[in-house]
Amino acid sequence: MKRLIYTITLLIISLPVIGQNYSTLDEKTGIWSQTSIWTNSNISGSFANATSTISEKNSNTEIRGTITHLGHIALSGNGAILKIASGDTLFIYGDLSVDGKSKLFVESNAVLVVTGNMEVEGNSVSNNNGLILVVQDLKVSGNTTFTNNSVIYSESTSGNQTVNGHKPLSDLENEHPDLWNTFISVQPIELLSFTGTLQANSIQLDWVTAWEENFDFFTIERASHDLQFKAIGTLKGSGNTIAEMAYSFADKNPLEGQAFYRLKATDFDGSFEYHKIISVHFEGLSSNTTSVYPNPVSYHSLKVATSEASVSEVRILDLSGHILYSQTAQTGINEISLPQNIKPGAYLLIVSGSQGKQHQQKIMVL
Numbered sequence: 438m439k440r441l442i443y444t445i446t447l448l449i450i451s452l453p454v455i456g457q458n459y460s461t462l463d464e465k466t467g468i469w470s471q472t473s474i475w476t477n478s479n480i481s482g483s484f485a486n487a488t489s490t491i492s493e494k495n496s497n498t499e500i501r502g503t504i505t506h507l508g509h510i511a512l513s514g515n516g517a518i519l520k521i522a523s524g525d526t527l528f529i530y531g532d533l534s535v536d537g538k539s540k541l542f543v544e545s546n547a548v549l550v551v552t553g554n555m556e557v558e559g560n561s562v563s564n565n566n567g568l569i570l571v572v573q574d575l576k577v578s579g580n581t582t583f584t585n586n587s588v589i590y591s592e593s594t595s596g597n598q599t600v601n602g603h604k605p606l607s608d609l610e611n612e613h614p615d616l617w618n619t620f621i622s623v624q625p626i627e628l629l630s631f632t633g634t635l636q637a638n639s640i641q642l643d644w645v646t647a648w649e650e651n652f653d654f655f656t657i658e659r660a661s662h663d664l665q666f667k668a669i670g671t672l673k674g675s676g677n678t679i680a681e682m683a684y685s686f687a688d689k690n691p692l693e694g695q696a697f698y699r700l701k702a703t704d705f706d707g708s709f710e711y712h713k714i715i716s717v718h719f720e721g722l723s724s725n726t727t728s729v730y731p732n733p734v735s736y737h738s739l740k741v742a743t744s745e746a747s748v749s750e751v752r753i754l755d756l757s758g759h760i761l762y763s764q765t766a767q768t769g770i771n772e773i774s775l776p777q778n779i780k781p782g783a784y785l786l787i788v789s790g791s792q793g794k795q796h797q798q799k800i801m802v803l
Contacts (some may be wrong), residue, residue, distance in 0.1 A: 475504045491517050491539070500527045500547075509553070512539040521547040521567065529553075530714075535560060537579055543567030550616075555591070557581045564588065564602065570609070570616060575600065625652040625704040626674070629681065633698055633717035640688040640717050642698060648679045656701040656709075657686050666699060674702075691719040727788050733801035737775045743768060743788055743796070750789045753800075755782075775802065 475498070491498050495516040502525055509531035512519050515538045521527050523544040533551045535541050537559030543549050547567040555571045559579025562569075564587040571591035578596035583589065587602030590609045594600055610617040627647040634641040642657065652674040658666040675682050688698075697716045703709040727743040741751055743766075751771055753762040762776055766788065781802050788796045 475500050475502070491519060500525050502526075504528070506530060509533070512536065512541065516540075518542065520544065521549055523547055526550070532556070534558075535562070543569055548616075556596075562587070568613070568616075572606075575603070625650055625708075625710075626702050628700065628702075628712045631698075631700060631713045631715055633715050635717060635719060636687070640691045640696070640698075640719060642686045642688065644684050644700065646675075646682045646684075649675050649682065650677055651705045652676060653703050653705045655684065656703065657688075658699050658701055659688065659692070660697045660699075661692055662695060664697060666697075668701075691717075693719060727796040727798070729786055729798050729800060732798075733803050734775070735803040737777065737779075739773050739775070739800070741766070741771045741773060741786070741788060743771075748788060748790055752787045752789070754785045754787065756785065 490511045490513055497518045497520065500521040505528040510529055510533050512535045517539045520542040521544060524546045526548040529551045532553040533555045535557045540560060541562045543564045545566040549569045552572045554574045556576040558581065560581055562583050564583055566586050569589040574593045574595055575591035576596040577598040577600050581598050583601045589600060589603045590606055592606045594603060626649045629645040629647050631644040654674050655672045656668050657670045659669045660666040669688060670686055672684055672686060695716055695718050697714055699714045700712040701709055702712060729739060729741050731739060748766045748768050751764055751766045751773060752760055754760050761779065779802055784800050784802060786798050786800050
């Protein structure tokens, strides 16, 4: 029997609310840490994909439109207020915490979705006919009260206070099927971890599943800052297993700069779900700043000239990735003595910068 856990679909979500879809990656933003309005109009600002802390004393941060925040939000200012305007939506990809000196308002027909945990301590939450969905645990403690026709769904509750208007997550399927279909589903797998690691000239993706049932395959998807994901590969699943399974995939042609990766899990019946999004930063040396000559090389020496400000190492690899030669390098001209036993053929020369930048070029040895 499959286990019921949650699915997250980022950014473009179908919700019964008014407004356009914007995220903390868009330029149409406010500033979380100060008094501001997050809105559909063009307001310059900053975003955070870790934890945004609303901490300015007596600040009033207001959501107008549909805003997606990639990361946690901590409402911790003395008298700070977070308000979701009537008919609008705040989607938090992470946790939400509200301390005892802050206030949260969810206005009429507004929607607050927290995909992680929500913790409120010692204050009131005014939910004026809005809707709060907490996909994981809702913890309420201190003198916290939920007022004004609260409607709150969560997987579980904890803390020492009763939550007025609370409903179990199972009620969501009949009362708000659109939210149920977006965030809650029966999945073919449970994902324990998903990480990305910067390698010499690739991005290594690793993930682990806790169990799999009637599971067919993974699709690995990648996107730049526009978050328009495209498939870059697939991996076959294990079908049915209750054991932990580890998977790896190498993105051998990574995007320069910040790239986002996510996993799409497809069942044998064709149904699928999206899982956790991660980001990895990769920056290569531009090809016009480094040159190698002569190439092809018929002797056992060649020169590498680079104008990069910080260069640390030159390496030569065979096409299977084995390192045949390495030496420290510097800006300017570096003379390379090839190994005496190197065979004729194609090799890869990599110039590495001290800040993780790389330039790679194929060389021919005659």
